[in-house]
Amino acid sequence: MYSRGFRPIAIATVLFTALAFGLVFFYAPLDGDQGFIQKIFYVHVPMAIVALCGFVAGGIMAIKHLRSGDRSWDMRSYVAIHLSIILGTGVLITGAIWAKASWGHWWLWDEPVLVSFLIVFLLYCVYYPLRFSIEDPDRQARYSSVFAIAAGAFVPINFVAVRLAEQITHPRVLSQTGGSMPGEMRLTFLVCLVAMTLLFVTLWKLELTSKQASMQLKRLRGRLELRAEERAATQASR
């Protein structure tokens, strides 16, 4: 079910990732202010955008789950959030590296962009204990979906709030002027964003396929044991 279209997406991911790396290191010009350090931008920002979109997508899938009662939507939501948290970890680490190189500090607590992303990240870290502390699968799916929707709604609100906040150190990338990027930089950034999106979709499908196979196997094993029990009981009664 989930593996449909996996191969072309995986191939596109590899091609776009290779193209993105090529553009980053051989095509995009060096930034006049930051120099070579600015190359971190091409991995850090697409990762942040895809992670935040993944959180929102998880919320939308959770809405679908609550509306339809189809638990496969809950699993899609769970995997999207799981992957977004992994990308979020990458965003925090690469951001800290960039901050150290550029500003001389690993972290700045008075910068709204950094702190707001950390809040979103920590909020979603709560998703795991919430989900796995509930044993009943129906309740687990329902409660997780409610959380995913509430947290998913918080992400765009948070984004807008940060836009409205005073800029202190961290630059705004998605501004009306496109962050004043020259054409080559913008093209490279867009290719990196597409590559990161494709990577997210590929990994999402991969994990979903693996989880589905694992669940089917578990169910099959259960059925085999049940059938064996029935057979043994029949033979004993004879």
Add this chain to the structure above:
Amino acid sequence: MPALPLDEAGQYVAGAYVVFLLLILIYVAIIGAKVARIQRQVAELLELTDEPETGAGRSAQPARSRDAGGRESSSGRGAGSPAEVIARGPEPEAPR
């Protein structure tokens, strides 16, 4: 004038890209390990279905299997008729 000279900046840039690649590699490795475990379990089930039915003697023989954690366990029951179960296909899934 750039913030950092190229040799110093290169370490930070390399660090950021290595972190990204490592995250993806670790993730893919974990998924790969899970898929390998599933393949092993499928192979075990296929072995069970390939074994000929031997009636009462078979049900008295414990069927050895591995649980989700890969530990070997003995169910103490016969395998029954797994081919029928496999042919019937899976039920709608339950997440987790």
